[in-house]
Amino acid sequence: MLPLNATIVKINEESPSVRTFFFDIQFETMNPGQFVMVWVRGVDEVPMGLSSKNSITVQKVGEATSKLFELKEGDSFGLRGPFGKGFSLPSEGENTLVIAGGVGAAPLAPYAEAARTAGSEVHTVLGARSAEDLIFEERFAKAGEVYVSTDDGSKGTKGFVTDVLNGLNLSGYDRIAVCGPEIMMASVFRLLEDRKVLEKSEFSLHRYFKCGIGVCGACCIDQSGMRVCRDGPVFSGVQLRDSELGKYMRDASGRRVKI
Amino acid sequence: MYTLTGLKLKNPIILAAGILGTTGASLCRVAREGGAGGVVTKSIGPMPKTGHSNPSMVKLDCGFLNAMGLPNPSYPSFLQELEIAKKDSGVPVIASIFGGNPTEFKEVAEGLLPAKPDAFELNVSCPHAEGYGAAVGSNPCLVEAITAAVKDTVNVPVWVKLTPNVSDITCIGNAAESGGADAVVAINTLKGMVIDIESGYPVLGNRSGGLSGKAVKPVAVKCVYDLYTALEIPVIGVGGVSSWQDAVEMMMAGAAAVQVGSAVYDRLDIFSEISTGIEAFLQRKGYSDVKELIGLAHEMV
Numbered sequence: 001m002l003p004l005n006a007t008i009v010k011i012n013e014e015s016p017s018v019r020t021f022f023f024d025i026q027f028e029t030m031n032p033g034q035f036v037m038v039w040v041r042g043v044d045e046v047p048m049g050l051s052s053k054n055s056i057t058v059q060k061v062g063e064a065t066s067k068l069f070e071l072k073e074g075d076s077f078g079l080r081g082p083f084g085k086g087f088s089l090p091s092e093g094e095n096t097l098v099i100a101g102g103v104g105a106a107p108l109a110p111y112a113e114a115a116r117t118a119g120s121e122v123h124t125v126l127g128a129r130s131a132e133d134l135i136f137e138e139r140f141a142k143a144g145e146v147y148v149s150t151d152d153g154s155k156g157t158k159g160f161v162t163d164v165l166n167g168l169n170l171s172g173y174d175r176i177a178v179c180g181p182e183i184m185m186a187s188v189f190r191l192l193e194d195r196k197v198l199e200k201s202e203f204s205l206h207r208y209f210k211c212g213i214g215v216c217g218a219c220c221i222d223q224s225g226m227r228v229c230r231d232g233p234v235f236s237g238v239q240l241r242d243s244e245l246g247k248y249m250r251d252a253s254g255r256r257v258k259i
Numbered sequence: 260m261y262t263l264t265g266l267k268l269k270n271p272i273i274l275a276a277g278i279l280g281t282t283g284a285s286l287c288r289v290a291r292e293g294g295a296g297g298v299v300t301k302s303i304g305p306m307p308k309t310g311h312s313n314p315s316m317v318k319l320d321c322g323f324l325n326a327m328g329l330p331n332p333s334y335p336s337f338l339q340e341l342e343i344a345k346k347d348s349g350v351p352v353i354a355s356i357f358g359g360n361p362t363e364f365k366e367v368a369e370g371l372l373p374a375k376p377d378a379f380e381l382n383v384s385c386p387h388a389e390g391y392g393a394a395v396g397s398n399p400c401l402v403e404a405i406t407a408a409v410k411d412t413v414n415v416p417v418w419v420k421l422t423p424n425v426s427d428i429t430c431i432g433n434a435a436e437s438g439g440a441d442a443v444v445a446i447n448t449l450k451g452m453v454i455d456i457e458s459g460y461p462v463l464g465n466r467s468g469g470l471s472g473k474a475v476k477p478v479a480v481k482c483v484y485d486l487y488t489a490l491e492i493p494v495i496g497v498g499g500v501s502s503w504q505d506a507v508e509m510m511m512a513g514a515a516a517v518q519v520g521s522a523v524y525d526r527l528d529i530f531s532e533i534s535t536g537i538e539a540f541l542q543r544k545g546y547s548d549v550k551e552l553i554g555l556a557h558e559m560v
Contacts, residue, residue: 002455033506041455041458043312045312076457199528210313210330212316214524215279215323215520215521215524216277216279216281216327217279217280220282225279225289226288236490250407252330253309253331254282
């Protein structure tokens with residue numbers, strides 16, 4: 001598909017560095033965890049998890065996202081997608097644990113909502129650097145109980161999401177959905193493995209994408225050779241055993257960069 | 260087992276360059292899960308390159324348009340990936356390489372030799388990288404010199420991948436043969452462009468790129484047909500092959516083997532699917548060997 005023309009209808013400031021852009025296209029069939037390729041014309045095209053059927057939630061980190069932050073309501077950008085494999089939804093009566101760190105909350109907020117709608121009890125562990133960086137706390141709270149952690153202790157437990165997880169009975173959950181910075185996900189991965197609940201988990205990975213449609217191979221992960229853009233971005237914890245998660249990722253040239 | 264320029268292939272369906280070939284692990288996956296008879300790596304050059312900005316590839320109704328821009332980690336960093344592919348893929352691994360001149364090609368080939376690639380494929384055909392690819396591959400003198408330089412450096416087969424964006428592809432094919440090439444590979448992508456009419460911007464980050472997929476197959480068949488007549492060395496057919504029927508057609512035009520690229524979009528096991536389809540076709544038509552198909556169309560006059 002060629003990029004669709006998405007016109008911005010509303011912009012929400014979620015935190016000092018994170019904004020949600022609502023656009024005039026509704027991806028009715030999207031599965032939470034799927035992504036779109038966001039084309040800031042004349043600059044670059046970058047993958048973004050959908051934070052709802054008609055929005056992306058973006059952290060200002062590089063050239064493309066900085067340009068995106070200059071756009072106003074009525075401006076437009078290109079959109080291709082939704083692409084990739086999202087999180088698997090729970091069945092009615094299952095217990096779901098959502099573990100979100102920073103802007104990793106973006107694809108997990110629609111997941112928590114969909115899980116709740118599916119009839120699951122949803123608990124969320126939401127972590128950020130400080131209180132002002134917490135994303136979508138209200139949306140998660142509407143879906144169920146929320147446990148907050150902040151690095152600086154300005155809200156909730158002082159420390160990391162793993163500090164909250166240490167106090168939870170993880171065997172009580174049927175599904176565990178994780179998205180956040182790679183270092184956080186690697187810590188959660190180890191913790192879930194130690195607690196013998198890795199089989200129930202899914203992680204959303206972030207890698208450098210070029211084609212975004214599973215052909216070029218720029219985003220393949222070791223040791224499986226799976227494509228993050230097509231076989232992922234959501235992988236089961238079991239698929240990520242002995243993988244590069246938390247160790248290294250490849251840059252745009254394909255060189256391994258330590259995490 | 261199928262022999263091509265001395266390489267023992269599991270089947271004559273090979274992964275094309277630039278597709279799922281950046282990591283050793285993905286090459287192994289294409290061989291093991293996909294059933295490819297051999298795999299060609301991403302094109303590797305003398306220096307790390309990040310490639311063009313995105314969008315770098317879009318799917319069109321008639322195929323795909325891409326301008327990756329030869330992103331690659333350079334040969335020193337790619338050695339470990341090549342070693343993994345050699346160790347675990349179970350099929351011949353062909354290193355695709357590029358450079359701006361014979362000296363650079365020689366440097367990259369030499370640099371990758373420690374990982375023992377089964378063959379080299381020289382990329383003198385990428386249509387959208389300034390100073391590389393088709394920029395050198397449309398000059399027959401340079402193609403001959405580059406081929407000769409790599410042949411002097413390595414003792415494994417050397418394939419030369421040709422661009423169709425020239426007035427006469429057989430002229431470039433002849434130059435590769437004169438330089439000592441063991442086979443030519445045809446074709447790389449055709450120059451193309453798409454424009455976003457909402458904004459007027461060309462869609463690709465590089466503005467224009469190369470067309471692959473269904474749309475280019477008849478072009479590839481004609482190029483292979485002409486090269487088969489013009490050259491003594493084998494022609495490896497590539498361009499828009501996405502079914503066993505396409506592969507058979509390519510072989511009848513003169514292809515000794517077939518490469519598959521963009522069609523991995525549909526499914527990864529396209530290689531075993533095509534290979535099985537060809538086997539069934541041979542049986543149905545009463546051919547005793549797949550080699551009987553090669554160039555068959557030339558006899559039908």
